[in-house]
Amino acid sequence: MPTLKARRDEALGGPPGQVRVELASVTKRFLSPTGTVFTAISDVTMSVGAGQFCAVVGPTGCGKSTMLSMVSGLDRPSGGAIRVNGAPVRGIVDGVGFMFQADALLPWKSVLHNVSLGPTFHRMDKRQAKDLARDWIRRVGLSGFEDHYPHQLSGGMRKRAAMAAALINEPSILLMDEPFGALDVQTKAIMSDELLTLWDQSRPSVLFITHDLEEAIYLADQVVVMTASPGRIKAVYEIDLPRPRGTAQQLRFHPRFVELQRRIWESLRDEVQRAYQRSATGTPVTAAEGREL
Numbered sequence: 630m631p632t633l634k635a636r637r638d639e640a641l642g643g644p645p646g647q648v649r650v651e652l653a654s655v656t657k658r659f660l661s662p663t664g665t666v667f668t669a670i671s672d673v674t675m676s677v678g679a680g681q682f683c684a685v686v687g688p689t690g691c692g693k694s695t696m697l698s699m700v701s702g703l704d705r706p707s708g709g710a711i712r713v714n715g716a717p718v719r720g721i722v723d724g725v726g727f728m729f730q731a732d733a734l735l736p737w738k739s740v741l742h743n744v745s746l747g748p749t750f751h752r753m754d755k756r757q758a759k760d761l762a763r764d765w766i767r768r769v770g771l772s773g774f775e776d777h778y779p780h781q782l783s784g785g786m787r788k789r790a791a792m793a794a795a796l797i798n799e800p801s802i803l804l805m806d807e808p809f810g811a812l813d814v815q816t817k818a819i820m821s822d823e824l825l826t827l828w829d830q831s832r833p834s835v836l837f838i839t840h841d842l843e844e845a846i847y848l849a850d851q852v853v854v855m856t857a858s859p860g861r862i863k864a865v866y867e868i869d870l871p872r873p874r875g876t877a878q879q880l881r882f883h884p885r886f887v888e889l890q891r892r893i894w895e896s897l898r899d900e901v902q903r904a905y906q907r908s909a910t911g912t913p914v915t916a917a918e919g920r921e922l
């Protein structure tokens with residue numbers, strides 16, 4: 630029987646290589662309580678192809694989360710257009726999965742219940758949904774914790790549960806905003822390994838936001854660098870490291886990894902410094918910058 634994803638891809642009629650997520654000259658402005666206009670992102674044009682893993686890096690405050698919330702349909706651009714699977718985004722899009730820095734688990738429900746929420750919502754038979762959830766709980770290494778509640782799990786375990794809850798729906802597009810940002814370095818590396826292993830099994834298109842360049846290079850086919858606020862696209866790098874990539878710990882010493890990291894950091898460093906100087910001196914974005922578009 631074709632998988633949910635295969636059926637969905639067929640319904641979308643998309644040959645491999647098709648653009649799944651597209652931002653065209655996207656700008657987002659916010660109005661402050663005092664009436665001044667603040668430009669969070671400016672003229673962002675980029676795309677994510679079918680089955681592509683795209684990571685966006687940029688300093689804190691450059692507008693990464695703002696960008697993702699517009700792609701996810703939770704917010705709207707002030708200018709430009711966003712298309713997902715070729716259609717303008719007008720709300721939450723079917724077939725799109727999310728993972729954010731904060732756990733999206735319901736604290737009053739068990740792991741099993743949390744993971745089976747998606748299939749149940751999609752009207753799968755309850756018993757079937759529970760069986761499928763058990764299988765996904767096993768796949769993320771949480772067997773034995775089905776009846777635990779989120780507060781009884783470590784940070785890494787909560788991430789595993791959140792990953793199972795997102796992937797059980799077989800999304801053809803996965804939007805991730807610093808999903809491992811709150812984890813310690815070792816747990817983060819392990820979670821990145823596991824995400825890649827799971828991603829490789831169904832190859833959804835991924836838009837992954839992070840401020841961590843190593844994480845971006847390890848995971849992605851393409852790394853997009855954003856400028857300090859207002860966020861624009863500064864550069865795009867193809868990551869030609871072979872897959873499977875092995876563990877994050879191993880790849881860090883790969884000469885090509887080191888080379889890519891050096892090159893991309895050259896581009897990112899200035900932006901990080903600019904963002905830091907602004908926050909250190911409390912210099913707000915100037916009115917001129919704010920009204921640029």
Ligand SMILES: Nc1ncnc2c1ncn2[C@@H]1O[C@H](COP(=O)(O)OP(=O)(O)O)[C@@H](O)[C@H]1O
Nearest residue numbers: 659660669688689690691692693694695696858
């Ligand atoms: N709803 C909002 N209203 C006003 N300003 C906002 C809003 N959301 C985000 N911003 C501002 O937009 C800028 C970019 O924020 P964000 O997208 O969260 O950055 P990042 O995720 O890159 O750290 C920040 O200066 C933030 O304060």
Ligand SMILES: [Mg+2]
Nearest residue numbers: 693694695806
């Ligand atoms: Mg953010």
